[in-house]
Each structure stands twice: as structure tokens, then as C-alpha cells.
Amino acid sequence: MTKLGDHLAACIRLDGPMPVSRFMATALGHPQWGYYTTRDPLGRTGDFITAPEISQMFGELIGLWCAERWQALGAPNPFILAELGPGRGTLMADALRAGRALPGFNQAAQVHLVEISPILRTAQKSALGNRLVNWHDRVADLPPGPTIAIANEFFDALPIRQFQRGEDGWHERMVGHRDGRLCLLLDPGITPTAPLPATIQQAPGGAIVEISPARTNAMAALAQILVNHGGGALIIDYGHGESAVGDTLQAMQAHEFVDFLEAPGLADLTAHVDFQALGEAARRAGAWTFGPVTQTSFLNQLGIAARAGVLQQSATEAQARTIRAALHRLTDQDQMGQLFKVMSVMASDDDRPPGFAEV
Numbered sequence: 286m287t288k289l290g291d292h293l294a295a296c297i298r299l300d301g302p303m304p305v306s307r308f309m310a311t312a313l314g315h316p317q318w319g320y321y322t323t324r325d326p327l328g329r330t331g332d333f334i335t336a337p338e339i340s341q342m343f344g345e346l347i348g349l350w351c352a353e354r355w356q357a358l359g360a361p362n363p364f365i366l367a368e369l370g371p372g373r374g375t376l377m378a379d380a381l382r383a384g385r386a387l388p389g390f391n392q393a394a395q396v397h398l399v400e401i402s403p404i405l406r407t408a409q410k411s412a413l414g415n416r417l418v419n420w421h422d423r424v425a426d427l428p429p430g431p432t433i434a435i436a437n438e439f440f441d442a443l444p445i446r447q448f449q450r451g452e453d454g455w456h457e458r459m460v461g462h463r464d465g466r467l468c469l470l471l472d473p474g475i476t477p478t479a480p481l482p483a484t485i486q487q488a489p490g491g492a493i494v495e496i497s498p499a500r501t502n503a504m505a506a507l508a509q510i511l512v513n514h515g516g517g518a519l520i521i522d523y524g525h526g527e528s529a530v531g532d533t534l535q536a537m538q539a540h541e542f543v544d545f546l547e548a549p550g551l552a553d554l555t556a557h558v559d560f561q562a563l564g565e566a567a568r569r570a571g572a573w574t575f576g577p578v579t580q581t582s583f584l585n586q587l588g589i590a591a592r593a594g595v596l597q598q599s600a601t602e603a604q605a606r607t608i609r610a611a612l613h614r615l616t617d618q619d620q621m622g623q624l625f626k627v628m629s630v631m632a633s634d635d636d637r638p639p640g641f642a643e644v
């Protein structure tokens with residue numbers, strides 16, 4: 286077992302089985318042995334690849350979306366340009382470069398990043414060059430002020446709780462330790478149905494449902510900032526538009542799925558995002574939501590095909606092939622286009638943000 290596995294086993298011996306959420310939070314964020322605290326996991330040589338690492342087009346279009354929203358807000362100077370879980374800083378760097386198209390946008394932007402990984406903070410600093418950047422541990426720590434925020438594959442990394450329906454009601458799935466290995470078991474106590482989405486409380490026996498207080502808390506904190514100070518946010522992630530049953534917890538190492546209990550701290554752990562729950566959390570805080578729409582629809586509305594065409598004009602044949610492959614990967618229904626969804630959270634419903642036209 287890994288050092289983190291031994292640590293988790295010791296915690297379970299002392300305190301009993303732990304909810305999946307505590308296992309996930311520890312595996313990803315433990316200060317000494319956590320997955321995100323000990324490595325840069327992105328890219329072809331890492332464990333997974335994300336949209337901004339596939340192509341500059343992704344960050345550029347999002348930068349233009351932010352610039353348009355800034356203008357719609359009345360071009361406040363200064364304003365907070367925030368990113369949650371910025372990875373290597375690639376998306377923000379591409380967004381700021383594209384944002385130069387709108388005079389005043391870059392100068393007015395104060396960049397604030399929410400990031401737990403010290404290693405990725407270093408990568409972000411180098412991606413953003415001499416730009417002044419402020420880092421925070423939590424969304425709730427972002428400063429007051431008009432805010433435009435982006436989050437790509439941030440919410441899927443926040444811990445989830447899982448419940449399974451038995452004959453007598455819902456039981457929480459826990460991580461225990463047996464015969465020298467971590468294992469999954471069900472808490473014998475019955476869970477009151479109140480915290481579970483109303484639409485799935487009548488699911489059949491054996492069904493698994495996931496909820497994430499960590500995600501709804503982060504979303505509520507973000508929406509509160511937007512409602513209090515004005516602004517908007519763009520949330521991009523893989524998941525479903527409506528709450529549904531299913532076990533979506535997955536572990537990934539070197540671009541392959543692995544057993545999530547096998548090597549805690551060495552594999553990325555994620556679960557699909559329930560956009561219905563996220564949207565409800567934002568609306569409860571008084572914000573308005575648009576979407577979710579599919580990534581295909583969002584990027585097409587923002588003009589990704591035209592941007593690819595412009596880039597290809599000055600590209601070599603090999604570069605043009607790479608651009609076409611990236612366009613396909615980002616927008617094809619069988620690639621990232623359908624599974625990935627985009628939702629916007631706004632302080633008001635004055636106007637519909639770009640990318641969310643009803644098509």
C-alpha cells in the first residue's frame with residue numbers, strides 16, 4: 286500500500302470506516318502525500334489531459350467570453366478575474382492573451398486563483414509571467430468586488446458522498462480496512478432521505494446516488510460573491526444536466542482507469558458533476574443560471590470553427606492536422622462534446638451570456 290494508504294488504514298483503525306468524501310478529500314489534498322499536493326498530473330506524460338492543454342482555442346474563446354461579460358458589466362476597473370482549479374495556468378494565459386482584443390480588459394483584471402496544489406501554483410506563476418497573481422485556498426476566500434470567474438474541471442475534483450439503496454432504506458458507502466486492504470462497505474445506519482435529491486428518493490434497490498456538499502458549498506460561496514458585487518461565472522465539467530442515480534467515482538493513472546482504492550495519492554479521483562444540484566445551489570444564493578449546454582454547442586456558438594480556420598491559415602500541414610484533431614476532440618459528440626457541459630451563473634438575468642442561445 287502507499288504511505289497515504291497506510292495513513293488512511295491507521296485512521297480507519299482508530300475511528301472506524303470513513304465516508305467516501307473523506308477518503309477522496311484525503312487522497313487528493315493530504316498536505317504530505319495527497320495526489321494534487323505532490324505532482325503536476327496534467328498532459329500526455331501525466332495522468333489526464335484537459336481542454337486547455339489540448340488547444341489554445343479553448344482558453345482564447347473563454348477569454349473572449351470573459352471580456353464580453355466584463356463589457357456587459359459596464360467595464361468595471363478594477364475587477365476580479367478568478368479561476369478555480371487553474372491547473373498549469375494555461376487557460377488563464379490563453380484567456381488573457383485573447384482578452385487583449387478588448388482595450389482596457391487586461392489592465393482592469395486582477396487575477397485571483399483558487400488552488401490547493403503548491404506544485405501547480407508554481408506552474409501557474411510561470412505560465413502567467415510577470416502578471417501579479419493572488420492565490421487562495423478556497424472559493425470563500427476570494428476578495429469582494431465585481432467578479433468574472435471560470436472553472437474548468439474543478440468541481441469534478443471536489444469530494445462526493447455516495448449512498449446505496451438497501452431493502453430498508455439508504456445507507457452511506459464507506460471506506461473500511463479488511464485483510465490488509467482498503468475496501469468498500471455500507472454503513473449499517475439508515476440515512477434520512479432529506480439530503481438526497483427528491484427526484485431519486487424512490488430509486489430501486491441497489492441504486493447508488495451521489496451528493497457533494499463540498500461542491501454545493503463552493504458554488505454557494507461563488508454565487509454569493511456574484512450576487513453581492515456583480516459579475517458572472519462559467520462552469521465547464523463532465524457530468525449530467527439532471528440529478529440521476531449511478532456510481533461515477535473514477536480513478537485515473539497514466540490515462541487508464543484504475544481501482545480507486547488501490548493506490549490512494551497516486552491516482553486522480555473524480556466523479557461526474559450533477560449540474561442540477563450545482564444550479565440549485567447557485568439559485569438558492571440568489572444568482573441566475575443559464576444552461577447547462579453541451580460543450581459542442583457552447584464552443585460552436587462562440588465560433589471555434591472560425592478560430593480553427595484562422596489558425597490553419599498560417600499553419601504548416603502538420604500544425605493544421607493538430608488543429609483539426611483538437612477541434613474534433615473538443616467538439617465531437619463522441620469525444621468531449623457531449624459529456625462535457627457548460628453552465629453560466631450570473632448576478633442578474635438582464636441578458637443571456639454568449640454561448641447559451643436556445644438552439
Ligand SMILES: C[S@@+](CC[C@H](N)C(=O)[O-])C[C@H]1O[C@@H](n2cnc3c(N)ncnc32)[C@H](O)[C@@H]1O
Binds near residue numbers: 335439443
Ligand atoms: C482536473 S485539474 C483541472 C485543471 C485546469 N482547470 C485545466 O483545465 O487544465 C483540477 C484543478 O483543481 C485543483 N484542485 C483540486 N481540488 C481542489 C480544491 N479542493 N481546492 C482548490 N483547488 C483544487 C487542482 O490542483 C487542479 O489545479
